[in-house]
Amino acid sequence: MTTLLTVENVTKRFGGLSALEAVSLTVNAGEVYGLIGPNGAGKTTLFNCMTGLYTVSAGVIRLDGVPIHNRKPHQIVGRGFARTFQNIRLFANMTALENVMVGRHARTRTGVLGAVLHSRRCLAEERDSRQRAKSLMAFVGLKDRSRSLAGHLSYGDQRRLEIARALATEPRLLALDEPVAGMNPNERREMSELFRKLRDAGITLLLIEHDVKLVMGVCDRVAVLDYGKKIAEGVPDEVRRNPAVIEAYLGGAVS
Amino acid sequence: MRSVPDWLRRHPGLAFGLLAVLLAVLPFIVSIGLGRGWVRVLDFALLYAILALGLNIVVGYAGLLDLGYIAFYALGAYLFAWLSSPQFGLHLPFWLVLPSGALLAGGFGVLLGAPTLRLRGDYLAIVTLGFGEIVRIFMNNLDAPVNITNGPQGINLIDPISIGGFSLGARHTILGVHVFPPTFYYYLFLFFTLFTILVAMRLQDSRIGRAWAAIREDEVAAAAMGIDTRNIKLLAFAMGASFGGLAGGLFAAFQGFISPESFNLMESVMILCMIVLGGMGNIPGVILGAVLLTVLPEALRYLGAWQRAALGHVVVDPNDLRMLLFGLAMVAMMLYRPAGLLPSRQRRREFRAEDGAAEQEAASLYDAKA
Amino acid sequence: MDIFVQQLINGLVLGSIYALVALGYTMVYGILELINFAHGEVTMVGAMSALAVIGALLGAYPQAPALLVLPAGVLAAIMVCMALGYVIERVAYRPLRRAPRLAPLITAIGVSIVLQNAAMLIWGRSYISFPAILPHGSHPILGAVITDLQIVIVTLSVLIMLGLTLLVERTRLGRAMRATAQSREVAELMGVNVNTVISATFIIGSALAAIAGVMVSAYYGLGHYYMGFMLGLKAFSAAVLGGIGNLAGAMLGGLLLGVIEALGAGYIGDLTGGFLGSNYQDVFAFMVLILVLVFRPSGLLGERVAQRA
Structure with missing residues (x-):
């Protein structure tokens, strides 16, 4: 161990x-x-x-x-090392999927130039982030809530979403x-x-x-x-x- | 944008084509319909749109209140004047000078932002305001003992932009029609406006844009999700500043003359107003705000004529009334329609969910150890 | 003449005026965590209304004694500003108390623009000079000169600051203010009428601003619709320098900023080998502001910002 x-x-x-x-x-x-x-x-x-x-x-x-x-x-x-918060700190005005995608930030690299030019890496990363975010939402049991606003989810679902968001940081x-x-x-x-x-x-x-x-x-x-x-x-x-x-x-x- | 009719919504290609044609012929329509002077107003509307879109990255996306934004505009304008006017006898080409102005402004943005961005939002507002004033004071006084800025008189005879020997600053006859400089600059500014829109849109939809939205909503949570909040804020600040610098260069070339007077605090406030009025964070809203606030003051000039016609003399100088009305409009907007005329989806929600926001803000300071 | 002593005196006089205005910023910030951006303009309105009343009185009674006319002007300024402070809070800030932080700051900017331009419409674009009814004696001191007016300004400022300290430390209202600054919710639960306290804070701050406004216009002999802007910014810098939210800090910050500015303007030419002159005086306040915020954001007397996560 x-x-x-x-x-x-x-x-x-x-x-x-x-x-x-x-x-x-x-x-x-x-x-x-x-x-x-x-x-x-x-x-x-x-x-x-x-x-x-x-x-x-x-x-x-x-x-x-x-x-x-x-x-x-x-x-x-x-x-x-990722965490969740006792008093749930989601980005309430972003969608559930966007919340999880924010969690991908530390694992993606696209810079300003890549984002503006839609470089190949940028598009690949974006696709990958979306994909992973969706599968993480499914993993925590929020499969069909991607488009809901985080703030509109039920209390329990918000807790799950926070875990999915933390998991997105790998x-x-x-x-x-x-x-x-x-x-x-x-x-x-x-x-x-x-x-x-x-x-x-x-x-x-x-x-x-x-x-x-x-x-x-x-x-x-x-x-x-x-x-x-x-x-x-x-x-x-x-x-x-x-x-x-x-x-x-x-x-x-x-x- | 709910106001778009359904048939246009169903044919985005058609809508796009119509818009393109309209934008292409707009200066001619305007100069025939309203007079040639209005093409200049149109140019300024585009210039302000670039400025407002740049500031929108800072204020609308990242939620940082920058009250000294005009300083970056000034830096871009002065750099252009130094590098292509008789002031130092330099006449470098615009494709070198414009990017340099953007770079210089962006660099100053980083210099100013690096130490201050870990502060609370309202402190940042005051520091940027102070920076704006410092830049203006220097521009005003750096004419002695070494003449750098030519002081309050400003710098004159700045080179117009000329593309492959075609000067935008001169009258040309095209297909038998006299075309004047403001029309040429219109197309140049339109190009840069579209460029700015593209950059802003793509950034907004990228991981960087999401990071900005995240720190705007909850800085602590954003940091805990792996976002380097300080760097990402700095990036917003520098991006906004660069667009300010770019617009400044365009302004200098267009006017042919700049002086510190063009870069006072009220200009910063005006650009902020455009964003607030139009809809923070939303590109069409910001453009609408810029166009409205550029065109409206010009239209208000007619108030003087109306007064003379109706009362025989001018009771209130419309110029004096203009700012008063702006001030009232700012207050009224915040009280009754805080998300602006064309709010972005997320902003509208933020203002609706007012209760949470205030508490989040209050808790948004964590152990600053930088 | 000893330049150092002279600039020190000038700095202290200017500084005590900054301190009065800074108190208004700091009191409001202490209670609402809001930068009352319009505060500088309140100062301007104070100066302009005093000038208007004094001008009108002297116009009607040219022989009226200064000892009657001056206080009348100051009193009028105080009344106008108190009303103004109350209205600003009610109209521009109170409805937005729960809104995102940016919102009240933007209304505050809006209010300043309105006040500035209303003043311009009412009193015109030109400078209004202060009538020659002020004391104009002067006394030599340590190789420099101090005028009667300077003595009056400093003495009056000190008295007012003492009074304010007593008010905050010793009275019921003061206790309620301190409680509200600590925690609005708890104060409310303890039976403090928070809205009254906030209104009172704005009213008191505005009264101080009115007096400071009259002092500035008397000191420079001028009033102008644009005078509040710079003064407000500097006073805010002073409040931050001392530690915003802290009354003693605002006083100290004001005095210090006045001295820094005066000495800076007096010596900047020598320091830069003649490259920069005293026309850069206004830069000092902002430099100080930025430096303080970078190196000691809590200000000289402020407490470390509490850790919250």
């Missing part, structure tokens, strides 16, 4: 407040890794540090051994921030299916989730954050029995 992502002693401070304190974890290639914890535990902050939206205050993040914590978001995407590692939040049990089941399909396609998944049951069901390994610190890491069964985790989740009411 090879290590894909390592987080070493990452600290993030906002003013005097520490949102993350010396968090370390490793994600192996090919696994589904869950990141859980109560609200405000620092999960999304960690995601933002990993994907270049935040600079870390201290610590190192490596993808395939290469430090990425002081890279810009687009450079990290270029290295094969990630090896895909970070999903609460991908089933607000979904009903049926939709959740379908999403778990999708996660398995993604893993089978060889994509490593990093999952932030509140729904402990779902996390335990799909994840190979899990880390628990609380107040910006990692309090546990391991296979789901281990973590579930960890007293510190029970304490964090139930506030010590049951012991």
Whole structure:
């Protein structure tokens, strides 16, 4: 098993407040890794540090051994690490297909001249982008929604579209921030299916989730954050029995 | 464009042919119907269309408010004047000078944009405005101790464009008909307008255009999708600036004379108005805006004549009234038809989905580490 | 005569006027995150209406004492500008509060054009000179000269700034303003009438602009329909220099910009070996603006822009 992502002693401070304190974890290639914890535990902050939206205050993040914590978001995407957002950030006024095609940006090269002259490469790339975008939409289960506006899709479909858009960047590692939040049990089941399909396609998944049951069901390994610190890491069964985790989740009411 | 009749919609080839014929004979129709002076107005409409289409790349596509756009126009015009007028005794051919002007303007666009484009949109507006003023102040004052710009007097006797010995700046008799310079320049400007339209259209439909649309909608999400937001914004800025420079060169050759006065802030604002009025991001809309705002002021001149006819004297100088009306129109447009007369599909949606947009904008600043 | 001291004095006088105008920009920005582009024109309207009233009074009563006429003019300017500020916000900004950011900026530009051209229609294209009723004594100081008018301008500016600080720090309205600047939603939930606060902000800012407008026209002895444009731009630069949204920053930025400009204009000839002259004075404000935005976008006293993603 090879290590894909390592987080070493990452600290993030906002003013005097520490949102993350010396968090370390490793994600192996090919696994589904869950990141859980109560609200405000620092999960999304960690995601933002990993994907270049935040600079870390201290610590190192490596993808395939290469430090990425002081890279810009687009450079990290270029290295094969894509993400979705907790509060869905689609380009709401573009069509679903256009959204996914934007995801092809990092994998295409056409410049101004090529675009204006309709060079052979430009046309080929454009065709290829469209083709891939369509098949990705089919993959996430949005086959006939290409022409709909992203903003007009149902909530669940928007989540799927965001995943398709992230997949268009050809990630090896895909970070999903609460991908089933607000979904009903049926939709959740379908999403778990999708996660398995993604893993089978060889994509490593990093999952932030509140729904402990779902996390335990799909994840190979899990880390628990609380107040910006990692309090546990391991296979789901281990973590579930960890007293510190029970304490964090139930506030010590049951012991 | 809902206003296109159905039968034209069904025969796009025919529509295209009709339009081509109309554009080809337009200067003759105009000069017979309205008088020769109006061909000049037509020329300016095309020149402004080029400018507006260029600025539209910056404002309409990438969503960056540039209030100093006229500075790039000025750079192109001055470069043309320096390289082909008695000012320095240089008379280089236009096919060398025009692209140089576009290049110079684009280069300045990069110089100005590189440090400022990571700022929030409204800061960018003010910085570009300041840049516009700086350029104008320099043009106004660089006549001493070394005379570079000839100061407020401006540069005179700029070479007209001449293609293979055929000067566009002189009267020619073709098939027994006297044809005047504005008509020749009309065809030249029409060519460059079509060129600009082609570039703008193709860019809009490319991965670059999609990237612009994406950063306009949500910069953070765009960055997270692998778009180098700073470079792609810089590209929009440089592209827009180049078209400004190109139009500036055309202007200098057409007028034969330039001075700093032609490049004040109000010109920048006017070009912005054309975009806003016509429909940001939409090529036909922008062209409509440019044509309307060039022709309307000329038409408003008749207001003076009407006043004299009706009241015996001019109560309000129509020139004074003109800008006032523009200002009111700008406010009214934003309040009642914010997406413009011919809005692009996406823009119309953006203005309809107002609620989301404001919040997205507020959240569009992420850790700037550049 | 000591050029350095003289330019320093001139700079401080000019700077205190910039500061007054900059306060208007910064207050509105602090609460609405909006650049009130029309603010410079409000200053111009202040100057022009004061000139009009003073001119009319002196026309009717040529012997009227300056101590009566001047305050009357200033008061009129303040009233006009306050009303104007209120109307601008109601008509051009409030309906667009939830619109994309570009929209209010464009209406703001529209409003400035309207104000400029309305002023041109009302007061004409030519310069209007300030009647000779101003104090004109002068005093030697450290090898330079300071005039009575300069003393009045600086003193008055300082008093006004102190007053504004007290208003914001000590009064109910001030507290409501600060709360609204922090978070409009929360302030609203806490029972603050946000619309009233925003109107009040525009009204207060416009009153300051009116006074600054009168000062400028008195200082240069002129009023003109185009005078607000440059003044507005410079004051905005000052606000950014100090850290936009920050009251103390606007004051500091204004003074600093005035001094930079005055010293720059005084020494640019020597610095460039005579290549550039004092006619480049106007360039300094923009240079400062661009440099600040590039190297310290939060301004001198501004906080780092919060991280949001």
